[in-house]
Every structure is written in structure tokens, then in C-alpha cells.
Amino acid sequence: MNVVQAVKLYITKMTEESGPGMKVILMDKETTSIVSMVFSQSEILQKEVYLFERIDSHSKWDNMKHMKCIVFIRPTPENISLLLRELRYPKYGVYFIYFSNVISKADIKTLAECDEQETVREVQEVFADYLAVDRHLFSFNIVGCLQGRSWNAQHLQRCAQGLLALLLSVKRRAVVRYEAASEPCARLAERVRDLLRREAVLIDNNIPFNGEIPTPQLLIVDRRDDPVTPLLSQWTYQAMVHELLTINNNRVSLAHVPEVPKDMKEVVLSSEQDEFYAKNLYSNFGEIGQTMKSLMDEFQKKAKSQQKVESIADMKNFVETYPLFKKMSGTVTKHVTVVGELSACVSRHNLLEVSELEQEISCQSDHSKHLQRLKNLLANEAVRQHDAAKLVALYALRYEKHASNALPSLIEALKTRGAPEHLLKSVVNLLEYGGAHARQSDLFGLQDAVKITKRLFKGLNGVENIYTQHTPLLKDTLEDLIKGKLRENLYPTLGGEDGPYGRRPQDIIVFIVGGATYEEALCVHQINQAYPGVRVVLGGTAIHNSTSFFEEVKSAMQGVHRTHTRHIRNV
Incomplete structure (x- = not known):
């Protein structure tokens, strides 16, 4: 399941099917990114594509009848109307049209009626409707997918269509599992299931059915279950x-x-x-x-x-x-x-010191020691305001229920050191977004006996590196799924009528609503190496660093009344 290879094959097919001769490729904003992620400009030039045009630009070229035009766009209403305009007054000799996802029969009919000069040679659906970031990593580049606890309707539709395209491109029929406690995960799972049913004929024609192997699983999880991973400083390249x-x-x-x-x-x-x-x-x-x-x-x-x-x-x-x-x-x-x-x-920016404390707060519980070290770092002018806010946010998540919780005074300390208003709000928003009330998981291993034991052994053995002690929650979730231990009541299955989904899956696509991280991509890479025969692909609404994650949280909390952080005043 190599998503880069899947997208490359589609783009190669588009450039080859139009035959020899000079070509222009006409794209929209999103398909431009999709192509540039897997091909350099020089590689595309080798395929006789000499001009790159945007369908929404009013290009200065008047008449380019000697050139063939490859159109590669998403089948959105805006793009369809721009394509209709292009076909009414065609600039190029012939058109080969490729949509990055399923297109309706009604739209095809409208395009046919508009092609009065009969310049269209080909209309096809190719399923390159996602950004292939790495072989086992994809994204939709959406920061701020939720409004409060609910989806932005446009983003929900985009993610569902993108996941359908992903399954078609890697030729997998999957059953859908989702995090039961998350409303956004349930909504997306239902929307994907509905699309899979609606496009059953397309799936039957494109994906061979093999009852011998366990059915692949699409697992949809919520970023709010692990708000810690995107906050940590990273040490892999x-x-x-x-x-x-x-x-x-x-x-x-x-x-x-x-x-x-x-x-x-x-x-x-x-x-x-x-x-x-x-x-x-x-x-x-x-x-x-x-x-x-x-x-x-x-x-x-x-x-x-x-x-x-x-x-x-x-x-x-x-x-x-x-x-x-x-x-x-x-x-x-x-x-x-x-x-x-x-x-x-x-x-x-004293990042070694900052990172050491981040790792300790996320992996160990020692309130007085962490509070003292945190106060010392807040007093250090070399520490960036952004890093100071991250540390306070990690403290807020770890010690939310602690009897001696000092969050209000730490927020005051941030104010005193001149942290801007948006960072103060980020700390409080994050607790509202991903605090204990919002999580299905036992993130810090406070209740789960297995996790407590695991942590104890890790502490006894020591870790290879104090800066990489933390492992994302996703690792435990995936290992449980691979071993057939992921609890059905916490991660129910939709559309399980498709086959032996109860067996341990070999192919897994895990999608994080609210964005994935490169630390989780590393974790998936390690799992792929550790479990021969298992193939895991990770996707997210976005690929976050701590800055874009704060944006994600801000967007989700806009207009939402604070119910769990009302005790923190003046923020």
C-alpha cells in the first residue's frame, strides 16, 4: 500500500494516454499540490508537458491549438463551471479530461452538451484525490476541520470523498471502524460507509475480492484523544x-x-x-x-x-x-x-532543556518537581513564548485533576513574561478541546493496570534517549488492532457484512480527524517494520506541528462556551 506510487501511476497514465506531442496540464489549486507532491517539474517535463495552467486563472494565451490539454481537476461545482467555460471557447486543440474522484452522470451530460466543437477525446475518473506525503502517509491539508464538536460540512464531504478515492487507488475493500466516543469520527465513518455502498459497482469493477485474506480495516480516530503528541519538540530529521x-x-x-x-x-x-x-x-x-x-x-x-x-x-x-x-x-x-x-x-532557544521537560511531563508524574522546573523555564528569557505556552499546556493536560494544580498562576506567569493573548487562549482552549472530559483513552495511563506496568518497566529499563521517551497513543491502538484486541465497544465496526473483519487485519488505513503528526508517521513506519505481513498507512486532515495544532484547536473552539475551564479567569 504505497500511496505515492498509487498517485504517480495515475499521473503517468494521464500523460501517456494523450500520446506523443506537446502538452499542457490544466489543474485546480488542490490537484496542483497533488501532482507537485509526487513529481518534480523536471520529471513532468520529460513527459512532454511544457505548460502548467490553473483552471481558475485567466491566462494570457489566446490560441494554442497545436497543444494537447490534459485536464486534472477535482469534480467540484466550481471546477465544473470553469471547465464548461473552457470548452465553450477552447484554447487548445484537444482535451483529455481526468477527474480526481467520482463525477455524477448529470455533470458528464452537461460537459458533453457543452463540447460543441468536439475537442474532448477522453473523460475518466482517476482516484488521486489526496496528498501523498510519504509512502505510508497522506493528508487533505485541512487545518480547522471542526466547528466545536461538529464537522464543518464542506470538510466532512472532502474527507469522505478523499478516503473513498484512497481505497480505490490502493485497491482495498475496507470495513470501517471508528472511535465510539467521538461524534466527528462516527459522522465520517457513516459518510464513508454510505459512499462505499453508493459506489458498490465501481468498487466491484476496480477491486478484486479475496475472501481468503482478512478484510482491510479503515480505522477513524480523534485527535482529541491524544492532544499531547502534536505539542512535543521533535528530534528526528x-x-x-x-x-x-x-x-x-x-x-x-x-x-x-x-x-x-x-x-x-x-x-x-x-x-x-x-x-x-x-x-x-x-x-x-x-x-x-x-x-x-x-x-x-x-x-x-x-x-x-x-x-x-x-x-x-x-x-x-x-x-x-x-x-x-x-x-x-x-x-x-x-x-x-x-x-x-x-x-x-x-x-x-534552549530547546534541549525545553524538550527534556516536555518529555518528562508527558511520560512521568511528579507534580512538585515538574512545577518547579516549569517555573524556572518560564523565567528564562531565551525560551520562546510559543515553547513556554506548550509547556504550560502539557502541564494543564497532565495535572488537570491534581489537588495542587497551579494552572491559573502559570497562566499569570505567561502574562508576566509578555506572552501574546492568542497563546494564553491556546492553553485554555487546548484543555477545553482535549482535556479528560473529551478523551476516550486513558492517555496518561492513570487507570489502566497494563499501562501502569508498561510505564514502570520502561522506567526501570531506562530509555535510549531522554528526548524521545514519549510514544504516541496511536502505537498502542494499532498494536491492539493488529493483535485482534481492539475492543469492539470502544471501536465499533460499520458495514461488517463484507467479510471476515473479526480476524487480525493485514492492511490497515488509520485516519486521524484533527490531523496527524510526523511522530505518528515514524511510529507507523516502525510498526510496518516490526510486524511482517502487516501494512499500515496513516492519514490525517492535516500534518501538524505545534503551531498548526494550536490553529486547529482555536478553530474548533471558536464560539464554543467554556464548560471545563471556567475557573481560569481573565483569559
Whole structure:
């Protein structure tokens, strides 16, 4: 179940079916992102696509009849009307139209009636309707999917359609399980189940049925069950870049870095296009430093050998190896710049100290010690306001029910150090969003005997690294599912009539309403390695760092009356 490969196959099919000749690809905002996540511009150029156009732009080109037009858009009402406008006054010679999801017969009929000049050669549905972030990770790039405890209707529809496309693209018939205590999970599960029933013929035609293997499961869970994971500082390369610099559709802005080279103001970090990144996404920060040194040494060795251009043979050799040399030079410069900026952030903002306390609060219970260390860090001016607010939010979640809870005084301390209003609100909103009342799980292992024992053993054995003690709740949930221990009353099944869903599943798609994180992607990667024969794919409404997670919470809590945090005044 490789989601990058699934999307790539569809896009390759689109570029090949139109035959040889110069092509333009006409996309909408979302499909532009879908394509750019899996193909670089140079790779697309190799497929004779010379022009990229947006269907919602009023392009200056008048008449391009010599070019074939590949249309790749989502089947939304807005896009259909823009496509109708295009077909009434066609700029290009012929059109090959691909919708990223199911399109209604009525819309097809309208398009046919509009194609008076008979320029349309092909209309097809391809199911590339999600952002393939990594082989086992996908997203819909929606921050703020809920309004209070309910879905934003548009986002609900988008996620349901996207999940249908995902199942069709990886050719899996799945039963749907969801978190029983979460209203948003139940709504999405029902909507997906309804779409699967409505498109039963399409599924039968596209996905072979195999009664021999356990039915794949689509498990829908709620971010509010684990509000801790998105708040933690990260120490693996990919997650750290996202937390400190932000990865947006595989792109990272370095424009703020002093004296950054002009061509490095925005860099692409894609495991499909960058071998070094693919090998090191899950390496921790210490390992990255060592690996960077080896890369530099190798590059310098190659650079020295390139300098000896004395004969015709040397020149020929240089010309042949130059593109690879140049590519390596670009890779080295890019990663040295990124790692250099990460390193500067860590020392500038005392992130080792901040992270150590974050990990301790999330993994251990020691109120007086944590409170004292937290007060010391709040008094340290080198600690960023954002990190200070994260620490207070973690304290609020861990010690919500503690008899000596000091949250009001910690919020006062944030005010005193000049934290902006939105961060103060974030702490209170987070407790309202993901406090004990909102969670189905025993997040901190306070009641569950198994979890208490697990934590005790972990404490006795020590951990490999004080900065990576925490494991996301998702790990326990997935391991229970793989072992057939996930309780049906807590995670009921919809549409179980499809087959032997009671068996231990081999294929699992887990979707987090409210957004996933790169720490959870690492956890899924580790599970895929630890359980041979099991394939897990993770998706979320978004891929969060702590900043976008605060945005998620703010959006969900807008206009909601506080019922569990009324005791915190003046916020």
C-alpha cells in the first residue's frame, strides 16, 4: 500500500494516454499540490508537458491549438463551471479530461452538451484525490476541520470523498471502524460507509475480492484523544524540520535565514526526489550531524578529483559526471543549510532543556518537581513564548485533576513574561478541546493496570534517549488492532457484512480527524517494520506541528462556551 506510487501511476497514465506531442496540464489549486507532491517539474517535463495552467486563472494565451490539454481537476461545482467555460471557447486543440474522484452522470451530460466543437477525446475518473506525503502517509491539508464538536460540512464531504478515492487507488475493500466516543469520527465513518455502498459497482469493477485474506480495516480516530503528541519538540530529521521550520507540501522556506543563498530561499524535501532525505528522515539529530559530515567528506573527495582536468579523456569524464556532481552539490548545500538552521534554533532557544521537560511531563508524574522546573523555564528569557505556552499546556493536560494544580498562576506567569493573548487562549482552549472530559483513552495511563506496568518497566529499563521517551497513543491502538484486541465497544465496526473483519487485519488505513503528526508517521513506519505481513498507512486532515495544532484547536473552539475551564479567569 504505497500511496505515492498509487498517485504517480495515475499521473503517468494521464500523460501517456494523450500520446506523443506537446502538452499542457490544466489543474485546480488542490490537484496542483497533488501532482507537485509526487513529481518534480523536471520529471513532468520529460513527459512532454511544457505548460502548467490553473483552471481558475485567466491566462494570457489566446490560441494554442497545436497543444494537447490534459485536464486534472477535482469534480467540484466550481471546477465544473470553469471547465464548461473552457470548452465553450477552447484554447487548445484537444482535451483529455481526468477527474480526481467520482463525477455524477448529470455533470458528464452537461460537459458533453457543452463540447460543441468536439475537442474532448477522453473523460475518466482517476482516484488521486489526496496528498501523498510519504509512502505510508497522506493528508487533505485541512487545518480547522471542526466547528466545536461538529464537522464543518464542506470538510466532512472532502474527507469522505478523499478516503473513498484512497481505497480505490490502493485497491482495498475496507470495513470501517471508528472511535465510539467521538461524534466527528462516527459522522465520517457513516459518510464513508454510505459512499462505499453508493459506489458498490465501481468498487466491484476496480477491486478484486479475496475472501481468503482478512478484510482491510479503515480505522477513524480523534485527535482529541491524544492532544499531547502534536505539542512535543521533535528530534528526528523530518519531524524536527516541520516543528522548527514548517514543511508545506514538501517545501520549506529558508527566506528568514541570514545570508542564505538566493536559490536556497525555498527548498524541496521529498523522499521521492532526494536520496539523502529518504535515508535520513527518521534519523535523530545526533545521527544527522554524523551523516552530514560523511556526505561532506564524500563531496570534497569528488570535488578534488574533478579539478584534475588535464586530458581530453578527463574533460569527457567531467562532462559526463557533471550533472551528478551538480546534483550532489545541490543536495549538500541544501541539507547543510537546513541542518545549520535547526542547530541554531536548538541553541538559541534552549530547546534541549525545553524538550527534556516536555518529555518528562508527558511520560512521568511528579507534580512538585515538574512545577518547579516549569517555573524556572518560564523565567528564562531565551525560551520562546510559543515553547513556554506548550509547556504550560502539557502541564494543564497532565495535572488537570491534581489537588495542587497551579494552572491559573502559570497562566499569570505567561502574562508576566509578555506572552501574546492568542497563546494564553491556546492553553485554555487546548484543555477545553482535549482535556479528560473529551478523551476516550486513558492517555496518561492513570487507570489502566497494563499501562501502569508498561510505564514502570520502561522506567526501570531506562530509555535510549531522554528526548524521545514519549510514544504516541496511536502505537498502542494499532498494536491492539493488529493483535485482534481492539475492543469492539470502544471501536465499533460499520458495514461488517463484507467479510471476515473479526480476524487480525493485514492492511490497515488509520485516519486521524484533527490531523496527524510526523511522530505518528515514524511510529507507523516502525510498526510496518516490526510486524511482517502487516501494512499500515496513516492519514490525517492535516500534518501538524505545534503551531498548526494550536490553529486547529482555536478553530474548533471558536464560539464554543467554556464548560471545563471556567475557573481560569481573565483569559
